[in-house]
Amino acid sequence: MSAIWIATIGTSVIAFLLKYSGHSIPERFLSNPKIQRINALIPIALLSALVGVQTLTEKSSLIIDHRLAGVGVAVIALILKAPFPVVVLSAAITSAAIYNWF
Amino acid sequence: MSSPDNGFLRQNRRVSKVASTTLRDSLSVSLTVGAYGVAFGAAAVANGFSVLQSCLLSLLTFSGASQFAVVGVMGAGGNPISAIATASLLGFRNGLYGVIMAPRLKVRGIKRIIAAQITIDESTGVALNQESRGEDAMRHGFYLTGFGVFIFWNLFTLAGALGAQAMGDIRAWGLDAAVPAAFLGLVWPRLITKRDRAIAISAVALALALTPILPAGLPIIATAFIAIAVGLRR
Numbered sequence: 001m002s003a004i005w006i007a008t009i010g011t012s013v014i015a016f017l018l019k020y021s022g023h024s025i026p027e028r029f030l031s032n033p034k035i036q037r038i039n040a041l042i043p044i045a046l047l048s049a050l051v052g053v054q055t056l057t058e059k060s061s062l063i064i065d066h067r068l069a070g071v072g073v074a075v076i077a078l079i080l081k082a083p084f085p086v087v088v089l090s091a092a093i094t095s096a097a098i099y100n101w102f
Numbered sequence: 103m104s105s106p107d108n109g110f111l112r113q114n115r116r117v118s119k120v121a122s123t124t125l126r127d128s129l130s131v132s133l134t135v136g137a138y139g140v141a142f143g144a145a146a147v148a149n150g151f152s153v154l155q156s157c158l159l160s161l162l163t164f165s166g167a168s169q170f171a172v173v174g175v176m177g178a179g180g181n182p183i184s185a186i187a188t189a190s191l192l193g194f195r196n197g198l199y200g201v202i203m204a205p206r207l208k209v210r211g212i213k214r215i216i217a218a219q220i221t222i223d224e225s226t227g228v229a230l231n232q233e234s235r236g237e238d239a240m241r242h243g244f245y246l247t248g249f250g251v252f253i254f255w256n257l258f259t260l261a262g263a264l265g266a267q268a269m270g271d272i273r274a275w276g277l278d279a280a281v282p283a284a285f286l287g288l289v290w291p292r293l294i295t296k297r298d299r300a301i302a303i304s305a306v307a308l309a310l311a312l313t314p315i316l317p318a319g320l321p322i323i324a325t326a327f328i329a330i331a332v333g334l335r336r
Contacts, residue, residue, distance in 0.1 A: 042326055
């Protein structure tokens with residue numbers, strides 16, 4: 001089985017077990033305020049890290065290229081409160097323009 | 103606005119209005135999420151997943167942030183363990199939603215399995231928004247949104263994956279920038295306080311600093327410690 005298949009199946013199995021266990025365990029186990037707080041902060045850390053890695057790295061080295069311009073435009077779109085499709089499309093168009101013409 | 107309705111009519115109208123508001127909430131959320139589905143399908147293919155694998159992730163994992171994470175980590179060259187671990191850290195909150203929803207849904211057996219699968223940000227969010235309209239409205243909101251998002255998310259994933267597959271060189275189409283832009287769109291609404299923004303910036307810095315040193319995938323997981331440290335402190 002290829003690495004991508006392992007990731008696909010493994011993620012799916014654990015995702016379901018996490019959902020199902022929430023429906024099956026007593027409420028008090030997860031009502032700890034520290035757990036709630038950490039749970040709210042984890043997506044911020046992981047998703048931000050993914051933004052950084054997908055924008056500025058290639059294999060194991062740091063690199064600045066057309067993607068940074070695209071993501072920069074996405075930041076501007078988000079500051080202007082643009083809807084999600086506009087954010088993604090403006091990033092793609094900017095990045096593609098730079099990649100194709102420079 | 104005043105109207106000459108008698109009490110009976112007014113009451114009836116109120117009952118139908120409750121249902122239609124819940125339906126509207128559910129439908130608008132389901133359709134909006136479709137746009138993310140296109141982005142996910144395209145991101146998955148751009149990061150080396152087949153159309154089938156992309157669609158299976160949407161059907162079986164069915165949790166946006168986890169799915170984006172697993173394709174992001176694999177695309178960055180990570181091993182499956184890092185990808186699964188990152189996705190699972192992001193999927194943990196669905197378990198917390200289950201804890202909130204279970205006492206309201208009160209379902210067992212196959213129905214609990216189905217309810218669990220559609221326990222996500224959107225279904226729980228719409229359900230909690232209906233709280234003032236009573237427990238029935240909460241259940242309607244949960245199931246309508248859960249099934250609605252499930253249908254649109256999967257259809258749009260297929261569309262995005264097929265679209266990306268037809269593109270060839272994804273860089274020429276800007277897809278390699280669209281993927282991090284999609285992550286940014288996911289995290290942006292969560293950056294409310296100064297502390298949130300500080301965590302986001304530290305996470306980017308830490309992940310980039312660790313990239314040349316650690317195997318791919320680990321720099322991303324490592325940033326969970328920032329969230330844990332801040333969460334434990336206050």
